[in-house]
Amino acid sequence: MDLFVQTLVNGLLQSGLYALVASGLALAVGVVGIVNFAHGEYLMIGAFLAWAGSAFLGVDPLLSLPVIAVAVFAIGALTYRVSIRHVLLAPELNQMLLTFGLGILLQNLALMLLGGNTRTVTTPYQASSLQLGDLSVGGPKALAFGLAALLLGALYVVLYRTTLGRQMRAVAQNRRGAQLIGIDVDRVYLIAFGVSCALAAVAGVLVSVLLFASPTVGLVFALKAFAIIVMAGLGNLTGVLWASVLLGVSEALVQTYVPGGGGWSDAVFFLMIFGTLVLRSFRGAR
Amino acid sequence: MKTLLMTGVLLALSGAGAVKVGVLLPLSGAGSVSGQAAKNGYQLALDEINRAGGVLGKPLELEFADDGSAPAKAVPEFVKLVTVEKVDFMAGGVSSATSIAVSGPAKQYGTFMAWIGAAAVPVEDAFADHPYFFHYHPWSYYNFEAILGYFKYLKTYKKAKTIAIAYEDGPFGSAGIDATVDAFRKAGFNVVMTEKFKTGSGNFGPLVSKAKAAKPDILYWVGYDTDALPLATEIKQQNLQLGLLYGTPPSWPVGFEKNSLSDNVAGLSLWLSTSPNKDSRTFVAAYKKKYGTVTDEYFAPLAYVNLKTLAAAINRAGTTDKAKVAAEMAKTNVSTPFGQLTFSPSLKTKYQGFKAGNWLHFQYLGDARVPVFPIKFAQKPMVYGK
Numbered sequence: 001m002d003l004f005v006q007t008l009v010n011g012l013l014q015s016g017l018y019a020l021v022a023s024g025l026a027l028a029v030g031v032v033g034i035v036n037f038a039h040g041e042y043l044m045i046g047a048f049l050a051w052a053g054s055a056f057l058g059v060d061p062l063l064s065l066p067v068i069a070v071a072v073f074a075i076g077a078l079t080y081r082v083s084i085r086h087v088l089l090a091p092e093l094n095q096m097l098l099t100f101g102l103g104i105l106l107q108n109l110a111l112m113l114l115g116g117n118t119r120t121v122t123t124p125y126q127a128s129s130l131q132l133g134d135l136s137v138g139g140p141k142a143l144a145f146g147l148a149a150l151l152l153g154a155l156y157v158v159l160y161r162t163t164l165g166r167q168m169r170a171v172a173q174n175r176r177g178a179q180l181i182g183i184d185v186d187r188v189y190l191i192a193f194g195v196s197c198a199l200a201a202v203a204g205v206l207v208s209v210l211l212f213a214s215p216t217v218g219l220v221f222a223l224k225a226f227a228i229i230v231m232a233g234l235g236n237l238t239g240v241l242w243a244s245v246l247l248g249v250s251e252a253l254v255q256t257y258v259p260g261g262g263g264w265s266d267a268v269f270f271l272m273i274f275g276t277l278v279l280r281s282f283r284g285a286r
Numbered sequence: 287m288k289t290l291l292m293t294g295v296l297l298a299l300s301g302a303g304a305v306k307v308g309v310l311l312p313l314s315g316a317g318s319v320s321g322q323a324a325k326n327g328y329q330l331a332l333d334e335i336n337r338a339g340g341v342l343g344k345p346l347e348l349e350f351a352d353d354g355s356a357p358a359k360a361v362p363e364f365v366k367l368v369t370v371e372k373v374d375f376m377a378g379g380v381s382s383a384t385s386i387a388v389s390g391p392a393k394q395y396g397t398f399m400a401w402i403g404a405a406a407v408p409v410e411d412a413f414a415d416h417p418y419f420f421h422y423h424p425w426s427y428y429n430f431e432a433i434l435g436y437f438k439y440l441k442t443y444k445k446a447k448t449i450a451i452a453y454e455d456g457p458f459g460s461a462g463i464d465a466t467v468d469a470f471r472k473a474g475f476n477v478v479m480t481e482k483f484k485t486g487s488g489n490f491g492p493l494v495s496k497a498k499a500a501k502p503d504i505l506y507w508v509g510y511d512t513d514a515l516p517l518a519t520e521i522k523q524q525n526l527q528l529g530l531l532y533g534t535p536p537s538w539p540v541g542f543e544k545n546s547l548s549d550n551v552a553g554l555s556l557w558l559s560t561s562p563n564k565d566s567r568t569f570v571a572a573y574k575k576k577y578g579t580v581t582d583e584y585f586a587p588l589a590y591v592n593l594k595t596l597a598a599a600i601n602r603a604g605t606t607d608k609a610k611v612a613a614e615m616a617k618t619n620v621s622t623p624f625g626q627l628t629f630s631p632s633l634k635t636k637y638q639g640f641k642a643g644n645w646l647h648f649q650y651l652g653d654a655r656v657p658v659f660p661i662k663f664a665q666k667p668m669v670y671g672k
Contacts, residue, residue, distance in 0.1 A: 003499045006524075010491030055541070116318030120515045122545040127522035138491070138523040211488035211516050212539060216315060220487060255492035262482035262493060263455035 007256040015248025016145025022225040024199030030234040032192040038103035040218025042197040046204025047213035069198040076197025110215035119213040227269040304344040308373030315355025316510045319537035320585040327589030357387030364388040374606045382406035382457045406461040414634040422639040432645035444670045450479035450502035454509040488516035503529040518547040529672035548650040557584040566623035587623040
C-alpha cells in the first residue's frame with residue numbers, strides 16, 4: 001500500500017514539471033495558434049541561464065528566476081519580430097517548419113558555444129523533502145507543481161479577466177476581425193509568444209535544479225508538453241494541469257507495476273496522444 | 287597575387303601524402319563528456335606526435351566528427367570520413383550503440399579501426415570477424431569482473447548481501463543484464479530488484495520507491511552522466527538507506543564532485559588523475575600545461591594512448607598499408623597511464639587492449655574522486671553506509 005501511495009505521489013510530483021513546461025506551449029499553440037516546435041529550446045536557454053547565474057555569479061536559480069523569465073521573454077519577442085511574424089499568414093506548415101528549424105538552430109548554437117557537457121547546479125534545497133511517515137514529497141518538484149498551478153491560474157485570469165486576455169482570444173478566434181475592431185494584432189502575438197517563451201524558461205530553471213542543463217534537455221519535455229496540450233484540448237488551460245497529472249501518474253504506475261516499465265514509460269505519452277485523438281475523432285464522427 | 291598562389295601551392299603540397307586519421311566522437315548528446323575528454327586527449331597526442339616529426343615524415347592530420355551519441359548520426363559521419371575525407375585510419379568511438387551502427391560500413395569499406403570505447407558485448411559480436419579492429423577499452427565482462435571483485439569484498443568485509451540493479455534501456459545498460467544478475471546470484475548475492483530506466487529522463491521517483499521497498503545493501507546503476515544527479519537527488523529525497531550507491535557511467539557530470547549529493551557515490555574508472563603511475567603523472571603534467579586544468583575522465587588518456595600507439599605502429603610499418611600497420615599494432619607493448627598495453631585476443635575479437643586488471647573503484651569523498659579499491663591503490667578508506 002505504501003508503495004502504491006508513494007507511486008501516486010511520484011507521479012503527481014513529476015506532473016508539476018510537465019505542467020510547467022506545457023503551460024507556455026498551451027498559450028502559444030492552444031490560445032494564439034503559433035505551433036512552436038522550438039519550445040524546448042527556450043526551456044534549455046532558461047536552464048543554461050540558471051546554471052550560468054549559479055556557477056559564475058553564485059546566484060540561486062530560484063532568485064534569478066524572474067530575471068531569467070524577463071530575459072527569455074525578450075529573446076522570444078525578438079524571435080517573433082525577426083522570424084515568426086513573417087509566416088503568420090502563411091499556411092501552418094510554414095510556421096511549423098520555421099519553428100522546427102529555429103529549434104535546431106538554437107540547439108546547435110548552444111552546442112557550439114557551450115559544448116555538449118551536462119551541467120549541474122548545486123543548491124542547498126535540491127534534495128529537500130517532506131517526510132510523512134514512509135511517504136516522501138520532494139521539495140523542488142512540489143515547488144514546480146505549485147508554480148505550475150499558480151502560473152496556469154494566473155494565465156487563466158489574464159485570458160478571461162483582462163483586456164489583453166480578451167484581445168488574445170479575439171486574435172486567436174479571428175485575426176482579421178480583431179484587426180477590424182482596432183486590436184493591435186502584432187503586439188498581441190508578440191506578447192503571447194514572449195510570455196510563452198518566458199514560461200518555458202521558468203520550467204528550464206526548475207529543470208536545471210532538478211536535473212541538469214544541456215543543449216538537448218528541452219526535447220523530452222517539449223514532446224510531452226505537446227502530448228499534454230493535445231490531451232487537454234487546444235486552448236483549455238485548466239485541462240493542462242489535469243492532463244499533466246494523468247500523464248505523470250500513468251508513467252509512474254507503468255514504471256512501478258509493469259515489468260521492465262522504466263523502458264516503457266516514454267511509450268505512455270505516445271499512447272495517450274493516440275488514444276485521445278482516436279477518441280476525439282470517434283466522438284466527432286458520432 | 288603570386289605570393290598568395292605560392293603559399294596555396296606550398297600548403298597543398300605540405301598536406302599532400304599526410305596520414306589522415308578520422309576521429310568519430312560523441313561531442314554532443316548523452317556521451318558528450320567522454321567525447322569532449324577524448325577530443326582533448328587526441329589533440330594533446332597530436333601535438334606531441336607532430337613535434338616529434340609526425341607520421342611517415344609528415345605532420346599527422348586528424349579529422350573530427352560528432353556522432354551526436356546517436357547511431358542515426360554516427361553512420362553518415364563515419365561514411366563521410368571514410369569516403370569523402372578519405373581518412374587512412376579511424377579512431378574514436380565511445381558509445382556501444384553508435385559502434386554497432388558503424389560496424390556495417392566499417393566492414394564494407396574494410397576500415398582500420400583503433401577504437402577506444404564501446405564496452406558492450408554486442409559490439410564485440412559485431413566486430414568479431416573484422417581483421418583490423420583494435421579495441422582499447424575493456425569489454426563489459428572485464429568491467430563486470432572488476433565490479434564483482436569489489437562487491438565480493440563488500441560481502442566479506444561489510445556484510446553486503448542484497449543488490450538492486452538499475453540499468454538504462456539502450457545497449458550500454460541492457461546488454462548482458464541477465465548474465466550480470468546470474469553472476470551476482472552465483473556470487474551469493476540476493477538480487478532484489480532489476481529495473482530499466484530511460485537515460486536522460488531524470489524521472490527516478492518510481493524506481494527509487496521500488497528500491498526502497500526492496501531494501502538493498504547496494505544500488506548498482508548502469509547509465510550515463512545525465513542520470514547521476516537526478517538519481518542521487520531522488521535517493522536523498524526518498525531517504526533510501528544504502529550501503530553503497532555504485533555507478534558505471536562512462537563519464538560523470540561536470541561539477542558533480544562539488545555537489546554534496548555526490549558524497550560517497552562510488553564508481554568505476556580505468557584511471558584517475560591521482561594515479562601514482564609515472565606515465566600517468568607525465569600525462570597529467572602535459573594535459574595541465576596545454577589546457578590549464580586536470581581531468582579525471584579516463585577517456586582523455588585513453589584517446590591519448592590510442593593515437594600515440596597508432597602513430598607509432600604506422601611509423602614502424604613505414605606505410606599506411608592496413609595489413610602491415612595491423613601487424614605492427616599487434617606487437618604494441620608500451621607503458622601507459624593505465625599500465626602496460628599489449629593486444630591479445632578477447633572472447634571474440636583478435637586484438638583486445640586493456641582488460642579487467644586495469645580498473646579502479648573510487649568514491650566521491652571531499653570534492654574529489656578518491657580510489658578506494660583495490661585496497662593496495664586505496665588513498666582513503668571507503669565509506670559504507672550500513
